Amino acid sequence: MTSPIRDRQPTRSQRPTGSPRPTRSRPGRPGRPGRPYRRIVPTAAAASALALLLTGCGFGEPDDDPDLSPPQFPTPTGRPTESASPPPPEITGAHQVIASGLEIPWGVGFLPDGGALVTERDSGRILQVGPDSTEDGLMVDVVQTVDGVNNAGEGGLLGIAVSPEYEADGWVFVYYTTGRDNRIARFQLGEPPEPILTGIPRSGNHNGGQLGFGPDGYLYASTGDSEVPSRAQDRDSLAGKILRMTVDGDPAPDNPFDSRVWAYGLRNVQGLAWDGDERLWATEFGASGASARDELNLVEAGENYGWPEVEGIGPDDRFRNPVVEWTTDEASCSGAAVVGPTVAVACLRGQRLWLVDVTGSGTVLGAPRPLLAGEYGRLRAAAVAPDGSLWITTSNRDGRLNEGPGPDDDRIIQLVVGGSGGAGRA
Ligand SMILES: [Ca+2]
Secondary structure, three states: OOOOOEEOOOOHHHOOOOOOOOOOOOOOOOOOOOOOOOOOOOOHHHHHOOOOOOOOOOOOOOOOOOOOOOOOOOOOOOOOOOOOOOOOOOEEEEEEEEEOOOOOEEEEEEOOOOOEEEEEOOOOEEEEEEEEEEOOEEEEEEEEEOOOOOOOOOOOEEEEEEOOOHHHHOEEEEEEEOOOOEEEEEEEOOOOOEEEEEEEOOOOOOOOOOEEEOOOOOEEEEOEOOOOHHHHHOOOOOOOEEEEEOOOOOEOOOOOOOOOEEEEOOOEOOEEEEOOOOOEEEEEOOOOOOOOOEEEEEEOOOOEOOOOOOOOOOOOOOOOOOOEEEOHHHOOEEEEEEEOOEEEEEEOOOOOEEEEEEOOOOOEOOOOEEEOOOOOOOEEEEEEOOOOOEEEEEOOOOOOOOOOOOOOOOOEEEEEEOOOOOOOOO
16 A cells, blocks of 8 residues: 655745754654654555565575676675674564655655655655654655756756754755756755755766765765766766765865865765774676676775776776675665664665675675565665664666566665664664
8 A cells, every 4th residue: 555645845934944844743752762663554565575584695586687697706804793792783684664655765864753854866855754654654744845956867866864963953965966967955954955065977877876974974975977987087076986075065174185085986876884883885886788797895085996997806906896796687786774794785776685794804704695685676775764773765666677666666665673672873
């Protein structure tokens, strides 16, 4: 069953200029942080999907194309992450649909009350999902539509980040494509977004688009090469980079090149996530063709990740190799999130979630494990909620699912995180 999406966009007369959107009053209910979702009732479709999904160590379903080479993983060389007590949380595989009827959700940013702001790529809408719920799942309200979004190709309203100081400043940051560039804007809900960085090269594809606040409090953004691969190696271009900036869009202190550039040599990064050691992980889309490789990279300041000189793991020590590489058929991963020692990446073409256990020295422990393979179609966003659960969104209304979207698409899926009770964070 698809729950209706309510339009709750405030008019100017309803809210004083400059004031943050008031938090919905929730008398008599437990407060954050870590408050579990108490009123989530799965949809009928989700109820049947609630069965545990066993997480084997294989590579999931056979590739659609039998001619593709098998997955290639680096040989594990690192020591295991030292085990803490209690053990770190683990993604158990239990999952349920918590919202449905969305249209190409792209970015997820959690609010202090446990609800989330979710962008829709093509509609330019910002939805608030939860924390309130109905018998059909979490309540979904349209809270704003961003003007000026150009949704041609893979562009549109992409990443969203909620200020770490949201309760004080009410700031929300979005990354979106216009007719002439990609840009990052800041605003309080209900107000027009004010650009803090413009001129990120745009194109039909390879627009990057992820936003996230690092543990250092600075805003990171991922950009694409805008279909001009040489821009990824040009440190004076904003294309093909991971950027690090202040909330005003200025280069953050101690950036490696006295600019906004944090890392370069990237083709199209749509996933950023930090682990408990404050290390940044990033997904990377490979090109097409038999030699194409998607990547999971450990991102460090000033490093060159190789595109377009090298794709995947190569022998040239001028470039940082990915920690994991995949063929594009089994991956093409967009969003990333970290739960305990596990980096979870949500894959579009691969239609699965890859779980990658990483070590304290930044290598992979064992083989990546697939989850949700083929169950929900194309997977886009991955984000850790304040309660420690993992949210994954589908991207089945983007015209690229062969069989077309289902009646409940697009959906948000919640995965249970076990272990210590859910201490993970995005
Ligand atoms: Ca690379």
